[in-house]
């Protein structure tokens with residue numbers, strides 16, 4: 471077991487506010503973490519630090535054994551997979567699904583003049599099949615359904631066989647069917663022996679895939695609690711995270727939460 475991400479006393483200050491406020495956190499290579507918390511809690515900021523796209527104001531961050539600020543981040547970025555809606559917005563609508571996934575091997579969005587190796591094309595086709603996209607390789611990204619687009623984003627993020635996979639709200643805005651399809655694929659992926667460490671951001675406990683092992687609850691930049699899912703995702707911790715009593719139940723590895731009492735009494 472080795473740590474792929476280590477934050478010590480990390481603060482990110484913007485203006486007069488700490489949007490990340492003294493977080494210490496270790497992610498090991500055999501763990502799959504969920505970051506859960508309300509809008510504006512600092513979840514995306516934490517993922518951007520893990521993605522080496524943002525540096526802390528104070529504190530230290532080690533990603534894949536390298537200290538941010540003391541290493542060439544371009545050396546470690548190829549080993550990190552990242553999927554987010556912000557990144558997806560930059561995918562050209564007329565790019566084919568195969569190319570969206572294939573270009574990840576070259577860290578570019580949109581095919582230009584790169585020469586691709588047959589081995590990369592074969593891997594891209596295999597990844598498309600894994601994420602149930604093999605019938606769509608020649609379709610252009612702009613014509614896909616929301617669910618298919620999300621699966622393409624995840625497929626692109628895993629194309630390079632990363633050592634750390636970061637997913638920012640991968641199931642946000644999906645309908646029930648598309649959400650469940652993606653969650654099942656994420657579960658299959660999370661349970662495969664060769665799977666990298668994963669960190670997934672969400673604000674719904676219903677969107678935690680089976681097979682995830684740990685959770686960090688964040689509120690206003692602070693870690694309310696962190697640790698193994700079962701012992702950490704409690705009504706007390708959820709209450710502190712969201713600001714009122716929340717009942718939570720587990721059912722066969724999935725989670726359901728609701729307010730325990732009228733909120734506007």
Ligand SMILES: Nc1ncnc2c1ncn2[C@@H]1O[C@H](COP(=O)(O)OP(=O)(O)O)[C@@H](O)[C@H]1O
Pocket residue numbers: 484485489507508509510511512513514515516
């Ligand atoms: N560059 C910035 N300058 C000022 N505030 C920012 C900046 N980036 C993010 N924030 C604020 O920091 C907080 C945390 O943002 P974010 O990490 O995106 O939260 P989350 O993903 O949990 O919704 C939000 O209140 C957001 O408005």
Ligand SMILES: [Mg+2]
Pocket residue numbers: 513514515
């Ligand atoms: Mg966010």
